[in-house]
Amino acid sequence: MFFKRRRLWTFCTFVYYYLIVSGAVSWENQNATSKTNIQQIHREHNAEISIEKQMENELNSVSDLDEVCKRDLEIYANASSLFMECVVLHAKPLNFCERCVAKYVLASEAFTKIKNEHRCSRHLLRSDYLQVISKTNDFLKNLWNAGNCDNCFDTVKFNDTYALNEETRQFFQFYNQTKECFNNFSMVNITQASHSNDSLSPLCIKCKELYRKMYIQYTDLGSPSYLCVDVLEKMNVTLKIWSHDYHCNLHDKNKEAVIAISLFVCLLPIMFYLLAKWNGVKQYKQSLYR
Structure with missing residues (x-):
């Protein structure tokens, strides 16, 4: 215990x-x-x-x-x-x-x-x-x-x-001259000019050479995707006035017709010679079968 x-x-x-x-x-x-x-x-x-x-x-x-x-x-x-x-x-x-x-x-x-x-x-x-x-x-x-x-x-x-740059500066110079020429001859009614097919507007005649220089300078600047927007805008505005408003053209329609006729006349002797030769060969072959 x-x-x-x-x-x-x-x-x-x-x-x-x-x-x-x-x-x-x-x-x-x-x-x-x-x-x-x-x-x-x-x-x-x-x-x-x-x-x-x-x-x-x-x-x-x-x-x-x-x-x-x-x-x-x-x-x-x-x-x-x-x-x-x-x-x-x-x-x-x-x-x-x-x-x-x-x-x-x-x-x-x-x-x-x-x-x-x-x-x-x-x-x-x-x-x-x-x-x-x-x-x-x-x-x-x-x-x-x-x-x-x-x-x-x-x-x-x-x-x-x-x-x-020199190229752009030259283009702007041609643009200003063309614009001034347009302003001097823009008093002619645009509506009349647009419906007139028989005669050119004075603007087309007087400003043609300036517009030609401007256009050539524009093409010499390069591709439109490369050009600065100022150049593109000036060219587009001028082209609208020249082609759309006054229906002007760099190429004279009368001169184009003269050139076409001159080429046709020059080609006539060649065509006559080829036709005569072809006809002579045909007659020679026919004489052989006789």
Whole structure:
């Protein structure tokens, strides 16, 4: 009996100490986990503070850049708007390449200045989702390139170094002379001219040589897909007045008739010779059968 009680006491003591040790270990684990969580919270808090400080520094930096980049931004805004205004005002007749090249150069120069300044480029060109300034510059450049405007000039660079190439300048000169001639003889009623098939309009006669020079210069410039839009527009307008409004023609119908008759007369001896030869061979073959 005594031994049974002692065993029971020993077992209870063992269980008691086991529970105490297990509780201590569990408490230490919980304490360690709690410490880890607290450290993690501190780290996250410090990271948030760091992000807030960084954002504050960025805002302060942008505020500092206002004075440095604001003027460049205003210059580009004014230059780009002036170029677009010039393009719209010269949309009909379409000649914005020659008329707006100075404003295009200024807008391109203003954008390049912003792009080359690192701080301005970082905050003005890449800080917003839409990238308004960059897309505005892309639009202006695409509009200029769509008109093949560079093909009108020898070079288009900064510092006002742009000039019409010699071929385009010569074409514009012939165009101005032809246009002046058209204006001098445009007093003739267009309706009468369009219904008159027997006689040509004075415009067709007096302006023919100038129009011929202009047309030849136009064909010498190259393919229409290569030409700048100013040249194409001037040629199309002039061709409409010449052919559609006054029904003029570079080739004289009387001269064409004379040339056709002359060729026919020249071919008559050859035709007579061939016919005579064919008839002679036919008669020779008939004599052989006799």
